[in-house]
Every structure is written in structure tokens, then in C-alpha cells.
Amino acid sequence: MRVTCVVNGETREADDVWPGESLLFVLRERLGLPGAKNACEQGECGSCTVYLDGQPVCACLVAAGQAQGRTVTTVEGLAPGSGEEQLDRVQRAFLATGAVQCGFCTPGLIVAVHDLLARDPAPSDPDIREALAGNLCRCTGYEKIMEAVRLAATS
């Protein structure tokens, strides 16, 4: 089947899509957007988090056809350009605090934090932890990620 949706502001088309494949597969393998990562494919790790019609979702559990006619924003769409000064404040905060180690969880976390701060500009630590419970990180122990969120909230 053909799937057409607006991705990071541009109308994109993917052909020969298997209806059982995920939005994540379409983004990474068909549209050249490898930002969202493919880890558990079971909704458990959050590394595939993207915005679908403005809501963060696990792209691994969204069927490609469900995205037909919808709007998707991936981590690649958060920064207007590639220079460091052009990055979103959440991306800058992750860099500044060293919240990135292997980086596998980072794109999903960036989208989840971006959404959290849009809903709650000054979240408490427990609120941050709960909002990010669906994003697993095996490297950082989360302390640097907490720091990054606090920094992004004040920048």
C-alpha cells in the first residue's frame, strides 16, 4: 500500500508498504529518518518516540496505515537547522549536561521531554520521572537526564 503523511513539515510518500509494518520502519527504512530508534519494538523502551498529530507515541506500535494522512514530527524536525546554535533547547541541554552516552535512548527522550515541557514548563522532579517512565536508558543512570530537563526548563 502507499502511505502519505506530513513528516517534519513536508508531505512524504512511501510505496509498497506492508500494512503490518510500523510507522517506525517507514520513517527509518523508507523515508531516511533514522533519528527515532528501533530497540524493543514492544512499546517498552520509548526510543522510537515521535509526535503523531502532536502527541508523542511509540512509533513501533503504530501501523504504517494508521499514519496515512496524519502529521508526524520526529527528532529531526525539532531543530530548524543542523548547527549547534540551531538546536532545540532540549537538545542543547542534553549536550550541555552530558546526558548522552551511547545515544540510543536520546532521540526518544528528546521528543518526550519536548512534550513534557510544552505541557508543564516547570515540572517537579517526581513529575519528570513519571513523565519519562516510558523511556529507558541503559547508560546514564538518569541523573544527567534529570539535570538536562531542569536546564532545558530554565533556558
Next chain:
Amino acid sequence: MTMRPITFFRAGSIDEAVAAVSSHPDSAFLAGGTTEIDLLRLNVVQPTLLVDVNDLPLTYLEDVDDGGVRIGAMARMSDVARAPRIVERYPGMSQALLLGASEQLRNMASMGGNMCQRTRCSYFRDGQSPCNKREPGSGCSALTGINRGHAVLGTSEQCIATHPSDVAVALVALDAMIRTIGPDGTNAIPIERFFLRPADTPSIEHPLAHGELIVAIDVPALPVARTSRYVKHRDRASYEFALVSVFSAMRVDDAGNVAELRLALGGVGTVPWRAHRAEEALIGRPATPENFAAAADAEFADARTTPMNEFMVTFAKRAIVRELSEVTS
């Protein structure tokens, strides 16, 4: 990824959705996809036609005349959890929603889909172990396998899988009604009859005809629910299914007796478990820890345990006593 041929169809109306699924034997509705796409990928379910119901006008939340709320089947868990009328009238239901899954999943997961989510039993999910729920007649691997998280109430020799939903626990306590439209017209199913215990047919979980679509969940007015609560005990602080969860709504009168009580349990039953015996044991009796403990004992009198999950009985009883004691104090 196995590329079985699958047809994808986005339904434009309820009638179209019902007709599409009911006229095709291997078809399934697709709502949020957080259960369906997961299990399809794991080869646990193998639909050849997916009927996407995301365009149906079923995302509403509206008052019904007696002070209750009607929740459209496609309302997302995150929207329902934060809706002011749910937070005010049924805080325990809002808490149950927010303690389930993660933000990303709640944004996709629908209320109708939540009612139909499948067990997390690992033998069911692995797609190959003997499992009567997935492959009727093949046996139950959990009976003699790893069953620490399996049910102790409502089990059978055929299946001991736990029902995983949180919000359904709140809804059984609230006597919700499941409204459907199917090939034979409309139907209203009291929620406790909607969840079938495994008995001899663990693969049949609901009394729905093939192609029967949940369109709404009605939650009746219940003043005592305004102080309801949901507590979820689990192996980690967040983002995990319940070992034991408790939904409670209780009113104690001036004499200190239990005047009204709604009590339901998650994590311990093959269905979202309404604690009828405990309720009956307490109504009209003094709200004391001793009576709470006796009521919890009554609820678990018929519990069937395995060496690995027998701790759940003590755990659940203590959870009930603690919860009701906290509500009373």
C-alpha cells in the same frame, strides 16, 4: 518480520467498520494498535484484514442525564485520565489510567481497546509455547512454569492468566456498561459480564460477536466515587503491570459503620476482580482494621495458588486492609 499478506482498510463510519470485520473471518478492528500491532508482530494474532477505526466519531466524553459519563470507545487513555469530569467524579479511575503504561502508550491507547487488551502471560506472548488461550487444547505452560505473576482468583485448570488492565478494575467497581454495535444491532453489556473467566474456553474472553464494535463505555453516577482511589503495587515504582492493585470508594457513617463500599482488585484475577464478598462482609459493619482483614480473608477464601504466586494472597489482603484503613483515617 513475516510479511503475511494483510489488507488495511480505514473505516469511514461505524456501519462500514462493522460490515468489514463481520464479513471477513480473519479480520480485526485496529484502534490505537498498542495491543494489536504488538501481538501481530509477535505472530500471536494473524489477521489478514485490519480495519482502522481511528476516524470514527467515538472520541467524545459526554454527560449522561443521571450525572454519569459516557466515554467514546476511541477516547484515548491520556485524554480520559485528565478530563475534569473524570478527575472530579471518579478520581480513582483517573489514577488507574495514569498508573497504566506510559505517556506515549496512553496517547495512542483507546478505552475500547483497553477493554480488549490481552494478557501479558509470557507463554501466550511467545507465540509458540503450549497455551490454551492462544491455541485451544494445546495445554497451559504457566501451570507448571514461571507463574509468579499469574492469577489466584477466577482461574481454571485450563488457564491462570492475569487480566492486565488497570482502568477496567475501576470500571468493574463502578458498574460500567459496555455499549456495542454489531452485525445484529446494538447491545449493552454490564461490565462484569463483559469479562469472561477462562473456565474451559480461555480463548473466549468476551461475549462479543465477530465484528461487534465497542462504541462507548457508560459510567453511572455514583456520589461515593468522588473520593475513590486507586493504588497499584508493583515490582518497580512506575511503568509496570500491577502485582496487586486496589480500587476503593467507601463511605463510613457517623456511627463508624461502612455505609457504602465499592472494592475491586487488579493483578490477582483472571478478570478485573470486583471484591463482592469483601463488600458484603463490610456493609453495615464497623470500619475497623479487624473487619477489613476478615473481609479480605473472605475474598480470598477460594484463592488457588502455586508455590511461586502464593505470596500474592497475603500481599493482596494486606493491600486491602492498608487501603481501607488509610481511607478511613
